[in-house]
Amino acid sequence: MTRVQELLRDARTLPGESAIRDAEILLCHCLGKPRSWLYTWPEAEISGADLEKYHALLARRSRGEPVAYLTGRREFWSLDLRVNPSTLIPRPETETLVAWALELPLAAEAAVLDLGTGTGAIALALAQENPRWQVTGVDRCDAAVELARHNAVANGLPAVELQCSDWFQQLPGRRFQLIVSNPPYIEAGDPHLSLGDVRHEPRSALVAQDDGLADLAHIVTAAPAHLAEDGWLLLEHGHEQGARVRQLLQDRGFSGVQTRCDLAGLERVSGGLWRAQ
Structure with a gap:
């Protein structure tokens, strides 16, 4: 003993x-x-x-090995989430995105989309805070969607729609008042990929081409076709990518573009408002 x-x-x-x-x-x-x-x-x-x-x-x-993978659990926004190596481990920095989304002047029954939902952390946090929002979460990984569905039921949020889709691919014709995403944004050669917990997380959910901007750029380009008038797009990104993401949003025609910092004071989430051209 x-x-x-x-x-x-x-x-x-x-x-x-x-x-x-x-x-x-x-x-x-x-x-x-x-x-x-x-x-x-x-x-x-x-x-x-x-x-x-x-x-x-x-x-x-x-x-x-990450503690979250060893225990199979991680808390996020007061949610108790099951995690496994098929998804990223939810991190406190992402709560910056959730907090900003909850401040937006959306309709009581707004349609909300979470791209690359993973464990369902963002989608479920938003649904928990606004039960009348019609929240959809999509992920291209079948295992991630299955995990997110488990988390939805376990946290008493079965109304959240969770489905497989490679970004907007399976959402033709659908429009949302808010689109959020924490996409891959790390550059392939970033040395941090060989350090700490990140070594064990799925590379496909971390790494993007074009200096980490490829997926962010794709979402910015495609989002307007799925945003309602005066709809918002909020994107998590690396702390050194804020200026480039703001430029992507401005070049695409978003207005009111701004960036929010996380609790460490680092630029973490950028977004803007879409008004039909």
Whole structure:
């Protein structure tokens, strides 16, 4: 048997600044306990299958596997989402996009589209905050759509429409008051792709051609055909891409183009309003 406080000391074997928190999450996952329990009962002894499972997960984390993939869960905008290696892991930066979308003066029953929905994080967060919005999420990956559908039901949001589509391909003739997306925007040669959790996430959901701008440019070009009059387009992008994304939007004819920063003060989401030409 080994005490809780001794097990948490094993965090020193883990990579990164979040080592202690990672160890706590993994131990709680194995025990089925909240993190507060660890500090209420630091002398509690752990043995058997729980101990073996914890050591196995700790070893995998020490090799760089993301905590979210090890536990199969990630919280986003108060949602409890299942995650797996078929999708990106939802990140706090993306909540910047959600917060901006919720500020927009949309109709009570606005049609909203989330392109490349992955786990469904953005679509479900918007639907949770505005139950009357008609939210659709699409992804070209069948496994991602299946995962998003599970998350919709698990979070009590079964009305969200989730389907397979390569961007707008399966949405002919449909128009929306708001289109949002967190598309691939990392350049293929970016050294960060070989670091941290990103190493284990699907490359197709991370990397785009043309210095990371190809998918962003495609969405900006195609979106007006699917936006209602005075509809909005909001796009997450890399923190050094703000100026180029704003230029893409302005060149396409969007008005009121602006960029929002994430909690770290980095340019993270750009968008604009579409008025029919």
